[in-house]
Amino acid sequence: MKLIFTDKESDVDLEKLMDIYEESNWENLSMAKSIIGKNSDRFDENYLYQVVRKSHKAYISDDFLKNHRNKLAVLIDDGEYLSALRLFYKGEYYLLEALETNPKYRRSGYGERLVREVIKLLEKGRVIKSEVAISNEKSLKLHKKVGFKLEKIEKNHCHLIFKIC
Numbered sequence: 001m002k003l004i005f006t007d008k009e010s011d012v013d014l015e016k017l018m019d020i021y022e023e024s025n026w027e028n029l030s031m032a033k034s035i036i037g038k039n040s041d042r043f044d045e046n047y048l049y050q051v052v053r054k055s056h057k058a059y060i061s062d063d064f065l066k067n068h069r070n071k072l073a074v075l076i077d078d079g080e081y082l083s084a085l086r087l088f089y090k091g092e093y094y095l096l097e098a099l100e101t102n103p104k105y106r107r108s109g110y111g112e113r114l115v116r117e118v119i120k121l122l123e124k125g126r127v128i129k130s131e132v133a134i135s136n137e138k139s140l141k142l143h144k145k146v147g148f149k150l151e152k153i154e155k156n157h158c159h160l161i162f163k164i165c
Contacts, residue, residue, distance in 0.1 A: 127162070
């Protein structure tokens with residue numbers, strides 16, 4: 001098993017990364033439809049999905065990784081992309097976002113392992129925050145298991161915090 005922890009697009013295969021985010025990209029299809037508006041019915045959903053996928057890849061390469069303080073972490077085994085997350089640099093802390101595991105490999109502990117490995121790589125005193133929907137019980141359980149503490153509850157989200165000792 002290998003961990004990629006990087007701020008460089010060249011270190012990752014964005015196509016394999018998008019496989020991890022496939023479900024999220026399908027969920028984001030509604031955004032694409034709202035941008036297109038009333039003409040969205042004229043487009044095939046598979047076509048729109050490819051637009052969303054391409055847009056997601058462009059965000060990672062053209063925006064997210066342009067700030068070299070942002071980090072992308074991917075857990076890989078035998079060339080398979082198992083789980084991924086992004087750490088968005090916010091100055092005083094990192095915001096953990098887009099923590100997902102490839103649907104084929106869920107319930108195997110890869111998300112937890114990924115978060116634990118990333119924590120080991122960050123310097124002492126660093127803070128990681130995360131925002132999780134109250135309804136996302138699996139993610140909340142994972143965050144609690146690795147040591148995140150509840151910071152506050154706001155609307156439908158729990159704001160969590162982890163201080164590296």
